[in-house]
Amino acid sequence: MPTDDTERAITLGANSYGKSGVRLVHVVRDSPRHDLRDLTVHTALAGDLDATHYRGDNTGVLPTDSQKHTVYAFAREGIGSIEGFAERLARHFADTAPAIRSARVRVEEHPWRRTGEHSFARGDGGELRTAEAAYGDGAVRFTAGVRDLLLLNTTGSAFGGFLTDRYTTLPETEDRILATAVDAAWTYETTGDDAWFDASFAAARAALLEAFADTYSLSLQQTLYAVGERILRAVPETGEVRLSLPNRHHYLYDLEPFGLDNPGLVFQAGDLPYGLIEGTVRREAP
Incomplete structure (x- = not known):
């Protein structure tokens, strides 16, 4: 006999939250020939977040605005490979936020073609380089x-x-x-x-x-x-x-x-x- 839906428990399934579409441009100015990196970064954090879903208790929630600021702050030390940049961010979120058990950081790099020592052009197709680092346990x-x-x-x-x-x-x-x-x-x-x-x-x-x-x-x-x-x-x-x-x-x-x-x-x-x-x-x- 079919189970009456009113008698079945309702519970929270898999979930995550983060900041999407963080637009970041980084310029290296240590010589007259500048280097340019243009990234879009997306973060997704998961862990012990039942309280905020069930009761609106945000004690364990690192605001997505804080995640955005972290992306820019980490960029201050340089980008390197986008895989490495994603890993550094993912490890930081999962290791420093007490309620967070795992983090995924996805990065897309927008290409610019050099036209001079400090000049660049876009428009040659729409190709993006992508990378994701997923960190947990x-x-x-x-x-x-x-x-x-x-x-x-x-x-x-x-x-x-x-x-x-x-x-x-x-x-x-x-x-x-x-x-x-x-x-x-x-x-x-x-x-x-x-x-x-x-x-x-x-x-x-x-x-x-x-x-x-x-x-x-x-x-x-x-x-x-x-x-x-x-x-x-x-x-x-x-x-x-x-x-x-x-x-x-x-x-x-x-x-x-x-x-x-x-x-x-x-x-x-x-x-x-x-x-x-x-x-x-x-x-x-x-």
């Missing part, structure tokens, strides 16, 4: 990655042999534009210093670019696996790679109504809707 777990990395191959991609039904109108093709905006996140099974994190990120990103460029793609799923596999091989300390690849469709435009042929020269860039291919590539457990 004395252990820290790192995730690094990229978001909105725009990639396009003008050839070297086909799509055919797919399932068809009464609603299928898509023609098979042996040559198409393949374009996507990559969201990728890979986990590290170890830790390191700032130089190691930066070098590992550079190696993983380079592997991603190479896999996309030199894989003859029969499907975006195949490309996804090739990218994940290449990152795992390039950085042995990685455990898994999570990928999200929207298919930025490019349609050959029909110029026949104007008496013109179109031998793969003119395309209409699609917007909505789009195909979305997602998956995880991981190492087998030892």
Whole structure:
């Protein structure tokens, strides 16, 4: 017999709180050639927070405004790798706030292109470098990655042999534009210093670019696996790679109504809707 909902206990489940969207710009001015870092930081703290949820007792709550100030104060000592910066913040929150047992700090880095000794420009795509440090029970777990990395191959991609039904109108093709905006996140099974994190990120990103460029793609799923596999091989300390690849469709435009042929020269860039291919590539457990 179904249990009467009125007799079932109601309790608090998993929860966290923090400050999202902390915009931070850091300038190194120790020489005439300045260095610029542009970050967005997100914090999330969890622990013994029942009292504030059940009774409004805020004794154990470190205000999110305090978390914001902490981000800026820690930046005063320098950034280093964004993984290392995230770890320092996460450890601080979990180790100094009595009610907090674990902390996650996620960082996104916005790229600026140098145009002079102290001049920079933005606008080359929307790519962000990302990192997250999750700290609790004395252990820290790192995730690094990229978001909105725009990639396009003008050839070297086909799509055919797919399932068809009464609603299928898509023609098979042996040559198409393949374009996507990559969201990728890979986990590290170890830790390191700032130089190691930066070098590992550079190696993983380079592997991603190479896999996309030199894989003859029969499907975006195949490309996804090739990218994940290449990152795992390039950085042995990685455990898994999570990928999200929207298919930025490019349609050959029909110029026949104007008496013109179109031998793969003119395309209409699609917007909505789009195909979305997602998956995880991981190492087998030892």
